[in-house]
Amino acid sequence: MEEALLVKIGGSLREAEELLDELAAYPGPLVLVHGGGPRIGEWLSRMGFETRFHQGLRVTPREQMEVVEMVLTTLGKQLAQGLSQRGRPAIALSGRDGNLLKARVLEPTLGRVGEVTEVAQELLWKLLQAGLTPLVAPIGLDAQGPLNINADTAAGAIAGALRLPAVFLTDVVGVLQSPQNPTSRYPQLRRAQVQALIQGGIISGGMIPKVEAALHALDRGAPWTTIAKGGRGVLPQVQTGQAGTRILPD
Known part of the structure; x- marks a missing residue:
């Protein structure tokens, strides 16, 4: 059997629909985490709410949290339905279910934005053993209720807890030496190389949070991570190094 993977997919249902065939066809176990920005x-x-961001994170006042949770959990149900219809039985969860993602407030000025402190990995393993694909919405839980968690960092925390490789599917083919040249993909990088590329300005803009999430997954215990563009055959190609940028510990 193919190895188990954690795969983080984007929050656009239209784009995710294009990936459902690929995900459903993967012969090994999958844990999926989705966004929804x-x-x-x-x-x-x-x-009628105003949307504000601070350092790439959505400021989430308490009065907006209900809307955030509603959108993410509804999207998860739609994605799980799509996978189930394609022959891969899936179950949509949020961090509230079974205390899956315990969390704490990241920074009070961000409101109900959190970071994962504990993952109920036994629950996820039981679902995998039952032949189900967990599809996790990045909602955490503290003593005051739900917290909005960045989907990339939630994926990193879950991958680390399960000791699974983490694949971050995005709209670019990987980390590029030249942003204008998609053939300049780095096939593999070590942690120190990633940090040097950030300092040198090669990794910039929207790629920074992606590689930081990948490093976060390594910190938590993932054996390797890959940033790749979603598309037909992407998961087998990621495993053989033909797609994306694989990031390894030093």
């Missing part, structure tokens, strides 16, 4: 922004706007 564009749809959250759309619903907050519909309901």
Whole structure:
């Protein structure tokens, strides 16, 4: 059997639909984590809320948290339905279910934004052993209720707890030596090389949070991580190093 993987997918249902065939066809166990940023922004706007970001994180006042949770859990149900219809039985969860993701407030000025402190890994293993694919919405839980967690960092925390390789599917082919040249992909990097590329400005903009999430997964115990562009055949190609940038510990 193919090895188990954790795969983080984006929050756009249209883009995710294109990946469902690929995910459903993967012959090994999968744990999936999904985002939902564009749809959250759309619903907050519909309901008259202002959206603000600080250092790439969505500021989430308590009065907006219910909308964030509603959007993420609904999206998870839709994605799980799509996978189940394709022959891969999936179950949509949030960090509230079975105390899956215990969390704490990341920074009070961000409101109900959190970071994972503990993962109920036994629950996820039981689901995998039952032949189910867990599809996790990045909602954590503290004593005051739900917390909004960045999907990339939630994926890193879960991958580390389960000691699974983490694959971050995005809209770029990997870390590039030249952002204008998609053929300049680094096939493999060590932690120290990633940090040097950040300092040198080669890794910049939206790629920084991706590689930071990958390093976070390594810190938590993941054996390796890969940042790759979603598409047909991407998971087998990631495993053989033909797609994406694999990041390894030093």
